[in-house]
Amino acid sequence: MITLTINGLRVEVEQGTTVLEAARFLGFPIPTLCHMEGLSPYGACRLCVVEIGEGPKAKLVSSCTYPAEEGLRVRTASARVLRARKMVLELLLASCPQSKVIQDLASAHQVRQQRFRQEHEDCILCGLCVRMCEEQMMAKAIGFRGRGSTRSLGTPFDIKSEVCRLCGGCIYVCPACQLRCTYTEPDKAICGGCANLSPPCVEKERFDDMMCYMNPCVACEIVKD
């Protein structure tokens, strides 16, 4: 058994436990996007960062991948952690504003503005679908290609995969494309809050395209319906 301290509380865990699991065991909330029980830890979204170590050697690590070590001292909500997390969420919001999951996380972390150039991406490359396909569906139909800003997801050579069984597991686990706002009628859909963010959360020309799912809206705090 390994003993470590999380936010001042001592906890004993088994060898091989991650810091995230240990913290959740104690009931400390740590947000995650790319983590899912049953899938191997990956450490891509960086939302789950926690602070370990002391003094000048203190650093942030992703709790989902970091193994519990004897005597480790973990802080899950230090100022440094929260600052970093807010920036991660702001970046997420800038790239993938339609995701209900990201909107909720941003709202919960008091992210009130998005200062980057607005993008509308459908994918944050968290890799859940890749691991789902490989580890649970035993298919390995999809994977990552390229690196850096041109990294993308797909089947080899973008040809329909022969091993894909159209199980839908990839869509099921996706935090970015699931549960888009379904309101398509302008009078029902628009509280105006998203458009009043600066820069607007959704910069699309037609209301039909707006897929805002903030509820309550982070800007005007109106509860829909």
Add this chain to the structure above:
Amino acid sequence: MERLCSIEELKRLRALLVRDVDDRRPRIVVCAGTACQASGANSLLRAVKKYLIEANLVEKVALRITGCHGFCEMGPFLLTEPQNAFYARVALEDVPRLVQAVLADAYVEDLLYRDPVTGEKFRRCDDIPFFKNQQRTLLEMNRKIDPIRVYDYITHGGYQALEEVLSRRNREWVVEEVKRSALRGRGGAGFPTGLKWEMLARQPKDRGKFLVCNADEGDPGAYMDRSILEGNPHSIIEGMLIGAFGVSATQGVVYVRNEYPLAIKHLTIALRQAHDLGLLGNDILGTGFAFDIKIVRGAGAFVCGEETALIRSIEGKMGEPRQRPPFPVQKGINGKPTAINNVETWANVPLLFRMGAAKFAEMGTKGNGGCKVFSLVGKIKNTGLVEVPMGTTLGEVVHNIGGGPPGKAKIKAVQTGGPSGGCIPASRFDLPIDYDSLAQAGSIMGSGGMIVMDENTCMVDVAKYFMNFLKDESCGKCFTCRKGTQRMYEILDDISKGQATLEHLDLLEELALAVKDTTMCGLGQTASNPVLSTLRYFREEYEEHVYEKKCRAFVCKDLVGAPCQAACPIDTEAWRYVAHVARGEYEQAYQAIREANPFPSVCGRVCSHPCESRCRSGTAGKQPIAIRALKRFVTDRVDPSVYRPRRTKAVQPGGPRVAIIGSGPAGLTAAHYLSLAGYASTVFEADAQPGGMLVSGIPAYRLPRDTLGKEIKSLLDENVTLKCNTALGRDITIDELLNDGYRAVFLAIGAHKSRALNLKGEDVPGVFPAIEFLKSFNLRGQKQARGRVGVIGGGDSAVDAAGVALRQEGVDSVTIFYRRTRDEMPAQKKDIDSVLEEGVKLETLMTPVRILTDKGRLAGIECVRNRLGEVDAGGRRKPVPIPGTEHVFLLDTLIVTIGDVPAIEFMNSMGIEVTDWGTVKMDPATLATSRAGVFAGGDVVTGPNTVVQAIAAGKKAATMIGRYLRGEDLKQPGVPLLPEVYVEPVQLDDDALAEANRVEPPVVAPAARRRDFNEVELSLSVEDATREARRCLRCDLEFTQPKEDAVPAQATAGVTA
């Protein structure tokens, strides 16, 4: 090659080889490293071989082809042994002479390397400063051995360290020895190698262990690993063998980039040789120790230099870092314990065993053993590989080995550590190079790339370049690294295009810190360094881009526009009037000039023309356009009345009045532009006539008085009142002015007090401060010089004083004494040349130490000769007196001009703060002094400066005072001044352009001009001016040319029909 079955056999082989070495045999050494091959080493080699065969000298002269020596700037080069002579940039036709010289044990004197600055010739390669100031422990071997001949390596002590290690048969000792040597990972992070080996040695050996040589060298501009692999591959093999023995590893991998074909070739050959000799494989040298090495070729992803990504790449997976722990020493390739070291680290291992760990550690600083190889590139004279002990300062590397900047521009910073590193400014060049100091300064050692940057490098652009590299080379796994680098690049791009705000700077910093904090691997954690270090040391450059929309290095295209216009302190559209001159439209040209400049004729003659030093025609390799001469040409031909000033507002009766103190270019310019903006002013002049330094300082032979007088008169319109013989502090005070109804005051009183030499006897008759001397003559016609005249100083006023003295009756000779060299004289080169032609003598590297007097009058000066010493903070070499070189010059007149300062002792009492160096304190952005309503500009705040800078200060003062009087914010963001008006180009055709050279204006012959004060320089002829103007590259067209897609309506109609 026979297999060696015991350590003894290897020793015997070496003894045999060493015995056969003939040191006196004539030998030619040619570097065939990749850099030299690129500059023609292969042709050189062919030429040498051909000549040796043709002249039947194959038996007599030996030839050695080696890897990189490091002096890549001089390639292709050739060394001769035993003379140790170095011939740089060898031309093929010189080969026979060189071979014959080797044969005759002689030198080819005219081809020997010469120092590009001093011209000093070096017979011995080892005496060349580039080599002499290095300590070449690794690179030295590259010169001695042919990389494809293992016997060369063995002859020079190769595999001797392995011998010792295998004879001792003590694994702990090997690891301890490496620990004692304080060798740290040369790949960049600087992890102690001994510690890493110790950790690996402790791992259970039943599953097998891996050693990896990381040759995935990916930093732009860095190539030391390649050079070692190419030039001395056996040192890597020996290092890995020793490591393998120490940690009981069985399998070795060299992970090398596929774009290093020569390195792979040499390494493959070396591995085969080592196998054949029984140095690799099973039962090495009959000791039972087994180890093998294979080569894995990487596809060139930067991230694969990161150890966990490298391991995955070796395993055949996507190069993507993973979480550590578990560390590779616990779980590496295929889950087996693995230690990864850089090429240079491995190459250092045999070295440290040969020389002893203690001695190796001594070479560096505490905890940083040995030497480090750097690839010195960028704006530096001697590009190449340099090796210095840890703890050497950056300044020594840059100036003593690198030879300093190649041109006039000062070195600004050094970028170390590649894309993960940072920029260290010149002010911190005293920093010792070791892992910890560099990290503290915000950079990293990295693998050893060192990119030198000068004033023509924009730090925003540098950060942008690296961020562009990183956004493509991040593996993309961590969201913050992938998106963070992309977002940082976006923000930097916005800054370089003038589209960012100050908030963006804060956001950039916030983001950079977040990326540093939240990423998994070394790449992401250091990816922010280029941004953070430039923000830390060069924040004002960022702010300049954001706020003033200016790029001081003239790199960011969208802020610079046409460089000539951007370089002009008063934003003259130089490109525009040059274009009009090319078309013969002189009136339009005059209007473009006059719009920006109230003193066109003056500037046409005496401007320091910063535009020309930035002219792309000049920076692109040819000569800059003679912009100043063209301006003079226009003003000589056009009647000033064609220009009607644009008045924005008429002066209101009873409106606010402004007091301007000083009627020099700054004061009069301010008065003129205030008048145009609707404000009346009074100009107070201490002397009897207006003009300031234009009248009292600049001699009439450079600036004719009637031309100047006309220009000054044209500025004194109905809104400007001139009051001469009224000096601030003597006749008026600031309080009085403000009480008299002046709402604002502009202080432009210039710098009219010469600084003293602080030598005894400076007050005797015959010694004059330059300003007094020039004023006495220019304003009152008094001729003070006689006999032998000495002038001390190197600035414009020294040269002017020399020229004026020479023209006075009773003067026999004039000599200028300057403490540095001629290249460093601050005066304009043209003016120095001019007075030297007229007969003025110049003594450089001279400092006066004593004034000799005779009966209370000047008799001469004693000077000491200087040499140029260390580089000072300003980037110039300090003059250092050489004792015993004192020398007396007999003089009758001595004019001292070692810098002028404002005469402002009374300012403090008027409530105006003064700086420590005796100038008026003000905010450079607004010209506001410490007292509300009082502004200052020109020489009184800068010290002696150029005319155009004074005019710029006057223009700015008018703007600021206008804002002040209207109650507006003084600080307002700038707008980039991009060319807007399209002037249809008339250029020379390509052939004529290739032939056309810069036109210099005609001058009166020296003999004719040296006795009178008539103007020396004459106007260009129409043909010359037209040809010169047509040489212009027209940088403005990029911004003004009508877009081609704006197709005329008729043409479109034709297409549809």
